[in-house]
Amino acid sequence: MDIYSFQAELLSWYEKCGRKTLPWRDKSMPNRPYRVLISEIMLQQTQVKTILEHYYFPFLQQFPTLESLAEASEEEVLLQWRGMGYYTRARNLLKCARICSCDFNACLPDCVELLKTLPGIGSYTAGAVACFGFDKAVSFVDSNIRRILIRLFAMYNPTQSLLESEARNILNTENPFNHNQALIDLGALICTPNPKCLLCPLSEFCKGKEDLKVLNLKKTPKSIKKSLHLGVFEKDSQIALYKSQERLYYNLYNFPLLKSYQSLEKLGILKHSYTKYLLDLHLYKVQDLGVFEDDITLFNLQDLDTLPISSMTLKILKFLKKM
Numbered sequence: 001m002d003i004y005s006f007q008a009e010l011l012s013w014y015e016k017c018g019r020k021t022l023p024w025r026d027k028s029m030p031n032r033p034y035r036v037l038i039s040e041i042m043l044q045q046t047q048v049k050t051i052l053e054h055y056y057f058p059f060l061q062q063f064p065t066l067e068s069l070a071e072a073s074e075e076e077v078l079l080q081w082r083g084m085g086y087y088t089r090a091r092n093l094l095k096c097a098r099i100c101s102c103d104f105n106a107c108l109p110d111c112v113e114l115l116k117t118l119p120g121i122g123s124y125t126a127g128a129v130a131c132f133g134f135d136k137a138v139s140f141v142d143s144n145i146r147r148i149l150i151r152l153f154a155m156y157n158p159t160q161s162l163l164e165s166e167a168r169n170i171l172n173t174e175n176p177f178n179h180n181q182a183l184i185d186l187g188a189l190i191c192t193p194n195p196k197c198l199l200c201p202l203s204e205f206c207k208g209k210e211d212l213k214v215l216n217l218k219k220t221p222k223s224i225k226k227s228l229h230l231g232v233f234e235k236d237s238q239i240a241l242y243k244s245q246e247r248l249y250y251n252l253y254n255f256p257l258l259k260s261y262q263s264l265e266k267l268g269i270l271k272h273s274y275t276k277y278l279l280d281l282h283l284y285k286v287q288d289l290g291v292f293e294d295d296i297t298l299f300n301l302q303d304l305d306t307l308p309i310s311s312m313t314l315k316i317l318k319f320l321k322k323m
Contacts, residue, residue, distance in 0.1 A: 006205050007172040007179065013201035014182035017189070022048070023056065025132070025181060033108045033133030034066045040128050041093050041120065045086040048188075055084055066108065069094065070101035074251055078308035085274060085311045087252060092120025110134040123164070128180070137176040139167035144187025145180075150215055151191060154208035223278045230255040231286035232267060232320065237301050240286070241313070242294040248274065252310040253299075256292040258284060264291070270319055272312050283316065 014020075023029070024039035038059060042051045059080050063069040069077070074094060081090035096118045100108055108129065109115055115126035127140025141149065141163045149166050150158060172179035190196050197209050208215045232255060233240035241253040258264070264284035272279045289296060299307065304317065 001205055003170060006170065006202065009201045009205075010182045010186070011172070011175065011178055014178055014185060018178075018182055018185045019048075019188075020181075023052075027177075031065055033110070033129060035060065036133040037066075037096070037108060037125075037129050038093070040125050040132075041089050042084070044089060044125070046084055050084075055081070065106075066097050066100055067106040070097035070106065072097075075308050078252060079306065082252070082308050083311050083314050087249065087310070088247070089120060091250070095119040096121065108133065110136060112136070112138055131176050131180050135177055137171065137173040139164070139171040139176075139180070141167050142184065142187075144191070145183045147193070148183060148187050148191045148202075151195070151208040151212065152202065152206050154211065154215065156215070221276060223273070224276050225278045225280070227280040227282060229258045229261045229282045229284065230316070231258045231261075231264070231284050231292055232316075233286040233289060233292075233296075234301075234320075238298045239301055239304070240289065240292070240296040240298055241307075241309070242292070242296045244310070249310050249312075251308065252313070253297075253307050254310055254313050255283075255316055256294045256296050258286075258291055259293050260291060267323065268319065270315060272315055274312070279312070281312070281316065283319070 019025075022039075024035050026032075029035055039051070039056060042055060042059075046055070062076075062080050063072060072094065074091065077090050077094045078087060081087060084090075099118060100106060104114075110130060110133070112123075112126045112130045115121050115129055116123065121129070124140045124142045127138045128142075130136040130138050131140070141160070145167060146163055149155065149163050153166055155162065155166075186200070186202070190200050195212065197203055197206075197212075200206070203209060231240070240256060242256040244250060244252050244254050261282070261284050264286060267283040267285055270281040270283065272281055286292070309317075
């Protein structure tokens, strides 16, 4: 491969077709490393469109700096995160801010190895923050870049270390910011699971374009099906919720589980998924608080907008409004 031609074609495509207007790619904004961190953590499990429309700007308005985030309570952070799911991201983000406040003078470190010591930050996120936040000439591999590398070099079941090695080999050290952004965009827009090879600027360099079916083989993890029986208690404009102590929903308010439900009026069944679970949510109308497994708290309906509640709870509330 002529590496210089490869890099030139990639940057030329990015100049014409890249998503350069994404706000976290604006180098002129204050607190750029922090803004990059927020975007990268949000993007770990949430689509760009959703983040832009609902979460990125409100979160930065509430917590404009790493220092302001470090001073926030977990409940305040979860409230800003509510509905986005994968709440461990928010908790780790808060831990990162507090650690940086104590150990790094309220600043993010610019070194990949130091970034990787922070909660919730792996090799990819550390590389992305170092490159996009501090202009460091580092490479990294996310799902989009992984797909490009596998096809580009026709790699069958490559190890992570091999992928990271190839990413380093093709890195444009003169312009790492645009190079890495271009790879991410190429994977998101062109080299997708169903690739648009005829539009790809790297087609002439791609060793795997004739064998995509084999290269696309991927094991889909099996989902775990689970049923939850939840009670809905509403009286005098109040509703019963409980504060979860489970890891995924820790400190978020949910509808409480029932000890028994055979004699209760059923309101409906909702489908919900999170991580590896596919849930059937069986909802019942409750008159007696004694049927709940958990310690509950009564909240005024108008106070729900100020509570950190899970996406599962938001879905149930939306369902109840339509009844």
